[in-house]
Amino acid sequence: MDELRRFARELLLKKEVAAVIGYEQVGEARTRPVVITDPDECRRLVLNEYCLNNLVVYLNRARIKALARSKEGIRKLAVVAKPCDIRSIVALIQENQIRRENLMILSMNCHGVVRDFGCEFNGDNLAAKCISCNTQSSTYADKSFGEVREIPKFTGKLEYDLSEIEQLPPSKRMEFFREQFDKCIKCYACRAVCPLCYCQRCITDKTIPRWIESSSHSRGNFAWNIVRALHLSGRCTGCGECERACPMDIPLSLLNRKMAMKSKELFGYESGKSTDNPTLVGSYDQKDSDELFM
């Protein structure tokens, strides 16, 4: 952690980056994203099991982008990212949203994170995405911090099992998701925290014509949640932030994971793996399977 603080401070002092986006500790079991431009403030940076946010979301924010434009011609931003978050960076580079040369990736050698703030870090409270994680450190980062330790063995219980839901007959599956989506209050926290949801103007905010009903009734909720899942299919890197942010506990990652599985099965594509490949949609081939066409 001290190494990260020193390194980040140097970056700002030497004016290599315009800002450092990292985590600061707030309370015992919680961190908060922090945008640092003053080198001395780097002492606030932390790296631990409570670094839940995917900070890559900030790279596409107008206010943050403006920092890298206005300050003395410094184009680079430094971002603290877990190896799984780095997959979102790769996806954004593939989609021409950010440039690698304008980024300083400070990676954290990760041994898992908690499922939510306030939990004690142990096998019971391991985040779902960490259960079968096999990328504890990243080779794509500019520098990695912290030691690689073993991820605790998951001893908790997941509330929903994707394979069980897959096995339900279509009508039951529909019923399950309708019930879940009915809970949605359209706060759009899922959209706000998603690094891949970067549209300047989301389709749900368009009013002429209105494609997605803004009302939070069954139909409006269903439309929004399905559009969200479809727009992220072949793109979602599985950071799980949408599900964590949801105040109504909707298991959003079930759909995301299913879409990721389909992308792999049908097209051999995994989002966020490599900047050498075009995106899934960008690599459309007439010989592609049409199983998913509606």
Added chain:
Amino acid sequence: MTEEKLILKEDLLRICDDVIKKGDTLLAPGKSEYVIVKDVSEIKLDPEALPTKISFKSYVFPKSEPVLYYKRSKNDVTLIDADVNGRKIVVLGAKPCDTGSIDIMKDLFNWDYRDEFFNLRAKHFIMIGMMCKTHDEYCFCTSVGCSPVSENGSDLFLIPLSDKEFALRIVTEKGREFIEPYFRFLCDADTKRTEEVLSAAKNPETAFDPDEVHEWLGRNFESPKWDGIGEVCLSCAQCAFACPVCHCFDIVDEDYSYSEGRRMKNWDGCQFGHFTLHASGHNPRDIQSKRYRQRINHKFRYYVDKFGKILCTGCGRCSRGCPVSIDIKEIVSNCKD
């Protein structure tokens, strides 16, 4: 003076059972929200539970509701009133930081226009509050004029004396009317014990003085403090929708077809970028820092100026649930020179 009685938990549950059997709606705090109780065995009545993730607001001010239906013909438009559902709703075991929420919102919904939807629902609410015996780092009810033992907004108020018995205070006439048919379940109060329990309440530490905050906000519309928050906030509406008193809404028309449709009233949130977007394309709150400033000013200055009430109950839901851990208590506490 408030009348006090003693009631056994099992008798309280008998009353609840009767409410359900009569077909009235019984709401109680569930895992993450207030839920409609179908069977009394689901009732927890845990004074040590933290506030649910969202309040019971949607039962008095639904997240989405039709306000009228319309039909178009060649030269005419016919309007049809929407039915307002004014069923009796009994809220059992509401936290003191929730019980007062309807009274706070009532001022807005009766200000320049009497919102019959809100009023009719509010009229049919029976609020059974319960003393709160816990708090976490996000709670700050005592800073906004509320407290773990506040009866404000409650028709009846429960004070847990043990696992099996409660002191029951009859706070309003509405509460008396509700409990009168069940008087046989009530015994004489043991006020000494009640006082002991009440005085042992765990008050969250006072974090700020709302008068000082009000005064500071008046002088610091352009403070650079807002900028820092604007950088981190991601502009969702978790805070507004989880809030027991945030009440902004949007009116939209939904066409079923060319000739028919309905007008909807939907929750809206001031942190959304398009909340203040004008038809001209101009947006007076074009960046996040201005939007967050609005949120704090509305709660601690504008609403106070207009209605003499703070638009906040100190429940801490917005902070607890914020995806980027923005803590309203911390921000308001820093509203000083």
